[in-house]
Amino acid sequence: MHINFPLLLVIAVAVTGLLALLDFIWFAPRRRRAMAAYEAGVEVTDAGTLERLNKEPLLVEYGKSFFPVLAVVLILRSFLVEPFQIPSGSMKPTLEIGDFILVNKFSYGIRLPVLETKIIPVGDPQRGDVMVFRYPNDPRINYIKRVVGLPGDVVRYADKQLFVNGTPVERELLRTVGDDEVPAGHPLQALATVDIYLEELGEASHEARYKRLSQTPAAHEWTVPDGHYFMIGDNRDNSNDSRYWSAPDMPRELWGMVPDNYIVGKAFAIWMHWPEPKLSNLPSFARAGLID
Incomplete structure (x- = not known):
């Protein structure tokens, strides 16, 4: 079950805002009139009676208290910055499972x-x-994922090499490490290794991960349609991205391409790492920093 948190937040802001407005227009003037009538009818006023007459209804009190907080959260989350947690390893080594990241919501335009x-x-x-x-x-x-293809680009992936508009993406082998995605006890665990490359993609320099023992997919080429973007994970052999499709009834060249109206924002920073949120496993801030 997926909870539509933005919709719930908008509804909460609307309801609490309506309660605050009703208090301003209707309930608060009634309280003031009741207090004025009481003060005019007695020679000595009672503080307890005045407090009772001026007491806000419980729902109004809660609405007025929560409205400014929820409104600020809605504005920040919708138009400025939204936090996310990384649930999979498809962006390793750039992003690890359990990284908490910040996403700029206005880099690609202000959206309702x-x-x-x-x-x-x-x-x-x-x-x-x-x-x-x-x-x-x-x-x-x-x-x-990482943006690889812009509208009109031709993207090709062959023999674990990425090409954009016919030009191979520049890369340099940094190191070879053991493959931590191979289960313990697997007969090939000792032989499973991963090459970590430094790739130059646009203005970004980032690390990309290639498994040596994984099967190389057949070479394929895609043309990115207008208003769409071609996305690939940095963990090249363990990422469900624009190179793959699972809906055979959809046009092959459109599956996996991200339309502009599906964009959420640009990830720009890791602020915490907490793979298992529980008291016995406290979060770490060692990975905090900007995202390449």
Whole structure:
């Protein structure tokens, strides 16, 4: 079950705001009139009676208390910065499972909450950006990948080499490490290794991970349609991204391409790492920093 938190937040702000407005227009004037009538009818006023007459209804009290807090959260979350937690290893080594990241919501334009309609264009995704978007096959789920192809680009992936518009993406082998995604006790665990490359994609320099023992997929080439973006995870052999599709009834060239109206924002920082949120396993801030 996926909870539509933005919709719930908008409803909460609307309800608490309505209660605050009703108090301003209706309930507060009634309380003031009741207090004035009481003070005019007695020679000596009783503080307890005045407090009772001026007491706000419980729902109004809660509404007025929560409205400013919820409104600020809605504005921050919808138009400025939204936090996310990384649930999978598809962006390793850039992002690890349990990383808590911050996403800039206005880098690619100001959008209305819930409707996700762009109302103020600010900028467009650039090649190399780490972007959060709504999964094309289920928009209730947020995905995070790296922007590889812009509208009109031709992207090719062959023999574990990425090409953009016919040019191979520049990369340099940094190190070879053991593959921590192979289960303990697996007969190939000792032989399973991963090559970590430094890749230059657009203005971004980032690390990408390639498994040596994984099967190399058949070479394929895609043309990115207008208004769409081609996304790939930095963990190249363990990422469900624009290279793959699972809906055979959909046009192959459109599956996995992220339309502009599915964009959530640009990931720009890791602020905490907490793979298992519980008291016995406290969060770490050692990975805090900007995202390449």
